Amino acid sequence: MTSTHIDVSAIDFADLGAWMDAQGLPAGPIEGVAPVPGGTQNVMVRFERGGVPYVLRRPPLHARRGSDEVLRREARVLAALRDTPVPVPRLVAAQTAREPVFYLMVPVAGFNPSLGLPEPHASDPAIRHRMGLEAAAALAELGRVDPGVLPGFGRPEGFLERQVPRWLKELDSYGELDGYPGPDIPGLAETAGWLTRHLPPAFTPGIMHGDYHFANLMFAPDGPRVAAIVDWEMCTIGDPLVDLGWLLATWPINGGHVPGLPEPRELIAYYAALSERDMSAVGWYAVMACFKLGIVLEGTHARAFAGKAPKDIGDALHATTLELFKRAQEFMEGILI
Template identity: 85%
Template sequence: MTSTHIDVTAIDLGELGAWMDAEGLPGGEITEVAPVPGGTQNVMVHFERGGRPYILRRPPAHARRKSNEVLRREARLLAALRGTAVPAPRLVAAQTAREPVFYLMEPVAGVNPSTGLPEPHASDPAIRHRMGLEAAAALAELGRVDPEVLPGFGRPEGFLERQVPRWLKELDSYGELDGYPGPDIPGLDATAAWLTRHRPAAFVPGVMHGDYHFANLMFALDGPRVAAIVDWEMCTIGDPLLDLGWLLATWPANNGHVPGLPPERELVAYYAALSERDLSAIDWYAVMACFKLGIVLEGTHARAYAGKAPRDIGDLLHATTLGLFARARDIMDGSLH
């Protein structure tokens, strides 16, 4: 998560203003500079200039190896979504020619349910129920975007075939961390084998968010509508049904602030009514999401053994991984409801 103690003085406001002038944006003094709390490993800063508010997104001062490339991809994707009905932050301008890469977007007027619910959401069960359906509707809208708007973005060929080997290889790589005894994940091999046996034979490529769950959604202040899907760091061209599987895999465990959400099967039915995609193998996508997310979280557990992450966080995420694989077993047994 991005710290709320971002050193905004590290941003050269004079250089930013000159770049904005060259982009033809409103001039004047840059004011109201403040960090945006929450979010991701990247930095977000709010400011105003020429009577207009902006959010600046850029890598942290000590950027990770792929930080700049991730932001290039985000900016390219948000530019492609500007002409669609997908609820996403509106890109204003991007500087991608040199590093650090950064871009400007319009602020989103909305609430993130992971931080609690305002009124009228908090006291209206119909709004909360509808929020779940709107999450499915926004995802269906993303699935309708023609991937040709992003040529060369991702590798859709063989996307499903790569998933199980790709994430087993990731899990094996954790063995390079000192002290990690290896994965103790009941059902790991059985889940991998089930996924291989039941993999859909074909899919229709589309734009994927890559990390689609409630904490990455902003809802309208006055109702259940999704105001914006945020945090596009894992976006690609692949199988959009894996995004739906991801929503199901995390449902409703990370949505504790939103009681009264619809059950999983209602989400699937609502998505199906809005999409031409074949959902006959949706259980496979939910199991695949549990498998992938569980392995990703196990990485922090492994790093904790090596002293590269807090041990209590590593233990907590390992427990989450075990829960995800248990959920995968339930889905494989046909209990997704």
């Protein structure tokens, strides 16, 4: 959900300055205000005060229901991960006591590869290959963090068992939309059945990002290192291997916009070398990610039938859903991993 226009009028800069004073942050006029583009509906702006740069993140002026609670959770996550080796934007301070909730973070020195590759990345295939491995390494680092740093976060008990029924129920709910004829997704029942039969018997709970893919990573400007994992809206305590499955399910075919990325098997091997987690059911996690993401995207297709989304976008996302279920079949057959 990319926002091309960010309304900075949502921010009361006088109130922000007073709050920053109360936090003991450097004083002075707020200068150099500039929107930060990205894949979110939240408002993000960069500014300087007292010679120090900041990025502010807050809900839009006309916020979605639950937007403030999402940002409260994000601020908790960033605070919990601030002193770990996990690459995250560094939280400066958060205002969570009243709404609108917002927080300040240190700007990340890096770029998002979905927006294009700078030099030396664009010209160096070894750097691009290593970027893929570094994406797996950063995820393995997250999986090692003690979930006790986020007490009361998520419901890890029965987490995997809930997944197939949860997303089939979601798919059923689309039938309430006028005009939607129901899902025409070859392999849907077969995939659901396979996931149920091959459910991993146990897992070690950990922190999950919840939407771990290339568009939510920023890379260092001078090499392949992950500078920051961003957009923690879906973070929870669950099975971190679900994040690895999500990365595999969304992995660019033939490199996509980053040519020369490692193959899925190499990603898995690299993650496994850095993790003590049981990787014997890694195919299940990849299939589960294809299943869930396919159903999520089908929601826009269904809303298009009801006139609540553009038809061309609905059709395009339905095509992606079909590709995801084909990829799930390849994961089930062991073709890709």
